[in-house]
Amino acid sequence: MSVTETSGDTGRAADDGGKGAISDRARAERRLGWWLAGPAFVVMLLVTAYPILQAFYESLFRYRLTDPGAREFTWLNNYVVVLGDPIWWRAVGVTVLITVVTVLIELVLGFALALVMHRALKSLRPILRTVILIPYAIITVVSAFAWFYAFNIGSGFVNAWFDWVPGISADTNWFGEFGTSVTVIIASEIWKTTPFISLLLLAGLAQVPEDLQEAAKVDGATWWQRLYKVTVPNMKAAIMVALLFRTLDAFRIFDNVFIMTQGANNTEVVSFLAYRQTISRLEIGLGSAVSVLLFLCVVLISFLFIKLFKVDLASARGER
Amino acid sequence: MGRRNLSVAAAVVVLAGLAACGSDDSTPTLTWYINPDNGGQAELAKRCTEASDGEYRIQTSLLPRQASAQREQLARRLAANDSSIDIISLDPPFIPELAEAGFLAEIPDDVAETVTDNVVQGAIDGATWRDELVAIPFWANTQLLWYRKSVAEAAGLDPENEPVTWQQIIDAAQSQDKYLGVQGIRAEALTVWINALVTSAGGEIIDNPEAPADQVQLGLETDAGRDAAQIIEDIARNGLGGPGLANEDENASMLLFQGDRGSFMVNWPFVWAATLAGVEAGNLDQSLVDDIGWAQYPAVAEGEDSRPPYGGISLGIGAFSEHPDFAIEAAQCIVQPENQAYYMVTNGNPAASTEAYEDPDVQETFPMADLIRESLEAAAPRPQTPYYNEVSTGLQNTWHPPISVTPDSSPEEATTLITEVLKGERLL
Numbered sequence: 001m002s003v004t005e006t007s008g009d010t011g012r013a014a015d016d017g018g019k020g021a022i023s024d025r026a027r028a029e030r031r032l033g034w035w036l037a038g039p040a041f042v043v044m045l046l047v048t049a050y051p052i053l054q055a056f057y058e059s060l061f062r063y064r065l066t067d068p069g070a071r072e073f074t075w076l077n078n079y080v081v082v083l084g085d086p087i088w089w090r091a092v093g094v095t096v097l098i099t100v101v102t103v104l105i106e107l108v109l110g111f112a113l114a115l116v117m118h119r120a121l122k123s124l125r126p127i128l129r130t131v132i133l134i135p136y137a138i139i140t141v142v143s144a145f146a147w148f149y150a151f152n153i154g155s156g157f158v159n160a161w162f163d164w165v166p167g168i169s170a171d172t173n174w175f176g177e178f179g180t181s182v183t184v185i186i187a188s189e190i191w192k193t194t195p196f197i198s199l200l201l202l203a204g205l206a207q208v209p210e211d212l213q214e215a216a217k218v219d220g221a222t223w224w225q226r227l228y229k230v231t232v233p234n235m236k237a238a239i240m241v242a243l244l245f246r247t248l249d250a251f252r253i254f255d256n257v258f259i260m261t262q263g264a265n266n267t268e269v270v271s272f273l274a275y276r277q278t279i280s281r282l283e284i285g286l287g288s289a290v291s292v293l294l295f296l297c298v299v300l301i302s303f304l305f306i307k308l309f310k311v312d313l314a315s316a317r318g319e320r
Numbered sequence: 321m322g323r324r325n326l327s328v329a330a331a332v333v334v335l336a337g338l339a340a341c342g343s344d345d346s347t348p349t350l351t352w353y354i355n356p357d358n359g360g361q362a363e364l365a366k367r368c369t370e371a372s373d374g375e376y377r378i379q380t381s382l383l384p385r386q387a388s389a390q391r392e393q394l395a396r397r398l399a400a401n402d403s404s405i406d407i408i409s410l411d412p413p414f415i416p417e418l419a420e421a422g423f424l425a426e427i428p429d430d431v432a433e434t435v436t437d438n439v440v441q442g443a444i445d446g447a448t449w450r451d452e453l454v455a456i457p458f459w460a461n462t463q464l465l466w467y468r469k470s471v472a473e474a475a476g477l478d479p480e481n482e483p484v485t486w487q488q489i490i491d492a493a494q495s496q497d498k499y500l501g502v503q504g505i506r507a508e509a510l511t512v513w514i515n516a517l518v519t520s521a522g523g524e525i526i527d528n529p530e531a532p533a534d535q536v537q538l539g540l541e542t543d544a545g546r547d548a549a550q551i552i553e554d555i556a557r558n559g560l561g562g563p564g565l566a567n568e569d570e571n572a573s574m575l576l577f578q579g580d581r582g583s584f585m586v587n588w589p590f591v592w593a594a595t596l597a598g599v600e601a602g603n604l605d606q607s608l609v610d611d612i613g614w615a616q617y618p619a620v621a622e623g624e625d626s627r628p629p630y631g632g633i634s635l636g637i638g639a640f641s642e643h644p645d646f647a648i649e650a651a652q653c654i655v656q657p658e659n660q661a662y663y664m665v666t667n668g669n670p671a672a673s674t675e676a677y678e679d680p681d682v683q684e685t686f687p688m689a690d691l692i693r694e695s696l697e698a699a700a701p702r703p704q705t706p707y708y709n710e711v712s713t714g715l716q717n718t719w720h721p722p723i724s725v726t727p728d729s730s731p732e733e734a735t736t737l738i739t740e741v742l743k744g745e746r747l748l
Binding site: 081263 | 423505
């Protein structure tokens with residue numbers, strides 16, 4: 001996706017420059033662009049487009065892996081079943097809740113961390129970056145287990161350490177009801193992926209021209225004013241890209257839920273629903289339909305971000 | 321020239337090496353897919369390889385820890401006609417699904433007769449599908465009622481000599497201000513508990529387990545189903561399962577039982593070996609072991625026999641195996657009574673063969689061996705249907721958390737959900 005768009009942009013830029021006719025140089029550049037991006041594009045088609053099309057094809061059948069003889073073409077019936085089921089809508093609701101809460105908190109936290117890294121003394125910077133990146137380097141399943149054992153009523157230390165907080169006692173069963181379960185899931189997700197968003201924002205911060213900051217300082221702008229009027233507007237593209245990537249990631253959340261609750265207490269998310277139908281129930285048709293719908297949700301999110309918020313991937317990379 | 325000679329020589333050496341490998345390795349290798357244990361199955365594979373006198377070699381391949389994950393891997397491999405699967409350690413509830421799909425090789429009648437001789441009835445039932453033996457019983461598991469003698473005495477109960485009911489142990493735990501060890505986690509353990517309650521009350525979760533998916537009739541909206549829900553409700557509402565009931569698996573039950581507020585617990589016999597190991601490691605006190613008693617699984621109604629849960633492992637033969645004859649021979653070797661006795665003593669998993677219980681080592685390690693055998697004879701398998709996964713998950717989704725279970729709504733909710741899922745009208 002990004003590949004086609006980029007080459008399109010380059011073409012358009014060349015058009016403007018060439019006042020209608022494409023110059024030889026622009027044409028050569030465009031050809032070189034295709035040669036450079038082409039192999040990656042082909043690989044993307046093979047590993048992404050093919051499975052997506054295959055899933056769409058399978059989703060038109062009623063097909064159980066342990067009963068291949070009964071495979072039957074049922075048109076869009078699987079989609080009717082999924083979309084007519086309150087379980088699907090509840091899973092979408094939970095997924096949206098987790099996505100919105102985690103991404104918003106991560107944006108604020110990530111921005112603060114990025115500022116700290118940006119302003120830190122040169123000698124401290126590498127250490128600081130490493131420390132902040134540690135959670136992101138941990139495999140999600142491992143971090144999910146760590147959080148699970150920390151909060152689990154049998155093995156956890158959280159109840160013992162925080163029993164002075166109102167509402168927490170030695171008998172608090174974090175994974176016993178929806179509110180507490182989803183809180184732990186969200187907290188672990190934030191802990192794990194805030195470094196990612198702060199790295200993207202750090203790249204954005206580095207792009208804010210220092211002379212603008214100095215000019216604002218000379219004009220007597222306070223720290224807050226500089227942040228709002230100079231820093232944030234100048235790194236809007238980086239913020240939007242960070243938000244887009246994290247939203248897409250958060251919407252596909254699976255590991256934390258799988259490890260911590262196995263979907264108990266209504267904490268089922270959309271990916272988990274797809275897993276349950278395809279892998280546990282071996283209902284390839286129904287599971288593929290859920291997966292295709294999940295894919296469409298992701299496409300919708302990308303579309304909204306790119307069109308509504310005008311995220312420009314090219315400018316985020318500093319090309320324009 | 322010199323370089324070419326060198327490469328030819330190298331090729332010859334490589335080819336000779338390959339040929340040598342081939343001729344050395346002409347003995348067929350059988351792959352036995354095993355569930356994780358304490359190394360007992362690997363040892364049995366070694367023993368039976370030796371016993372075959374060079375006819376075949378058995379190697380083991382480890383399946384995931386969770387029974388549901390084992391099924392997922394096996395079903396996917398077998399659906400792709402995986403010929404590397406010769407012998408499979410199968411959890412009984414998944415046998416009908418694999419058998420119905422044609423993933424298990426047929427077991428000849430004469431073999432079926434030998435391997436069911438002197439085998440507890442629960443294990444034979446669990447390995448049978450459509451009146452045919454489709455797997456070879458290996459070890460058989462069941463749950464007992466474990467109790468703290470001091471608590472039972474204080475409550476005026478004598479479970480060892482007089483069978484107790486759920487109501488009695490609920491009252492006892494309540495009057496003594498103690499916790500009951502039961503499995504309320506949304507996992508297979510919950511289905512095991514519900515099935516034991518429903519069958520002990522004289523019912524069945526599924527009335528016609530061999531029916532096609534859209535004709536399956538559930539037996540939950542009955543007195544038996546409501547009695548089962550009532551017991552779970554009583555335990556959850558009164559907080560008798562402890563604060564962690566909604567996440568309590570077998571291991572958590574054991575820890576609860578070993579604690580200060582332990583009283584009665586339904587659980588598999590592994591808890592005995594685990595408690596003894598805890599004492600040996602110095603984590604638990606010997607007085608705890610002296611205080612532990614065991615009795616038959618609690619009944620639902622007074623005067624009626626309980627139907628304890630049935631678990632264990634049976635050996636299936638992969639339908640796409642390249643050496644089915646050797647695989648059947650090897651499986652027969654593995655389930656020899658002396659091998660089962662060895663496995664029971666070293667790995668703590670009860671034998672399916674009644675002969676194994678006569679073994680002096682077994683009697684010494686498991687003072688409750690005779691009770692285990694009797695419980696296995698009375699045990700009720702979980703619903704034997706190719707759609708077991710849907711039935712079990714549907715039950716877990718509607719009967720969890722235990723605090724939400726009521727006799728008026730839970731049986732109906734489960735019936736509606738499972739029936740609609742099996743008809744293909746709902747997600748799970």
